[in-house]
Amino acid sequence: MKLPKGLDGVVVDQTKISSTQNAVLTYAGYPIKELQNAPFEEVVFLLWHTRLPSADELKAFRKLLVSKMVLPDETIRLMTRIAKEPQHPMSILRTTVSLLGTTNDVERDDPPRILGKMLTAIAAIIRIRDDQPVLHANSDWGVVENFVYLFSGKRPTAERVAMFNTVMVLHADHEFNASTFTARVVASTKADYYSCLTAAVCALKGPLHGGANEKVFKMLETIRQTGQEPTVYVNDQMATGRKIMGFGHRIYKNGDPRATILREIARQIAHETDNDAYFALQEQIRDYMFEKTHLHPNVDYYTALIYHCFGLDKKTFTMMFAACRTAGWLAHITEQQAEGCLIRPSSEYVGQTNRHYRADKEEM
Secondary structure, rough: OOOOHHOOOOHHHHHHHHEOHOOOOOOOOEEEHHOOOHHHHHHHHHHHHHHOOOOOHHHHHHHHHHHOOOOOOHHHHHHHHHHHOOOHHHHHHHHHHHHHHHHHHOOOOOHHHHHHHHHHHHHHHHHHOOOOOOOOOOOOHHHHHHHOOOOOOOOOOOOHHHHHHHHHHHHHHHOOOHHHHHHHHHOOOOOOOOOOEEEEHHHHOOOOOOHHHHHHHHHHHHHHHHHHHHHHHHHHHHHHHOOOOOEOOOOOOOOHHHHHHHHHHHHHHHHHHOOOOHHHHHHHHHHHHHHHHHEEEEEEHHHHHHHHHOOOOHHHHHHHHHHHHHOOOOHHHHHHHOOOOOOOOOOOOOOOOOOOOOOOOOOO
């Protein structure tokens, strides 16, 4: 029996949340290209309800989400100790999400409360690591504006809010990716939301999934610091069997539609923040990679530079991915729990057979 590695191409269940059919990303049937500038709150509502909200519903939903961007004092006190540990921020986030499941009302916490807490907790980890005070959300602002303020300490301009809004929308969901499928497996056991999210964060941490954006910027830094020609660097890496992170995608063989949108944002913000050299470097690598391998950039490639231009440490890039993807995770957890079916696949055994244990075997 020939089995598809990594469940490649295997349909394991049905969903109404998002699709990548025919290499076109849609949320509840709406193409991502049409949603790229939609308010993040509207997209979250769409993922959770599979329909767009009315104007009044959107206003109320935005107010609700912002009102939940707060953490109990006990949670912050414990986070202050955890976040200063010399661990990777994703390890800190993993522990923090588990902590949220013990210092918050797990029985009452629903998706709006949890999304608000996740965004606030991620921003707080960044602030604590930088020895900065944890900030509080402004009830008059939207979710994205508040989130950028909470992690940066500065109220972003309307233009920057629009940029980050698009980043969050593009990362909000992506069908049955590794972290989402992990969350659904845990959700199928009827575990609570925080248990499902902890598992999702663990899956996202890996460099073949969410961790790729950190590796992308590390590559750009290395090339600039060493003065090495980008083509030489790429060839050396490939010669030793190393992956060039930020390229290729199992689904998008002709280019990730999210990367096309993010490329323009990266170009614009790089110019505004005196990071043109990094964008030019990305363009050189992009062209050379297509020439050598015919691989296109994926969603991680340009977000790496965008996050850097927002003043973030590269080690926190994957946490940004988690902040955006929590909306989708929560949608899938809810859908899977409602389905009420335990995910328990079978496997093909390929080890030795016809072996027998002798209880009376001679002592050595």
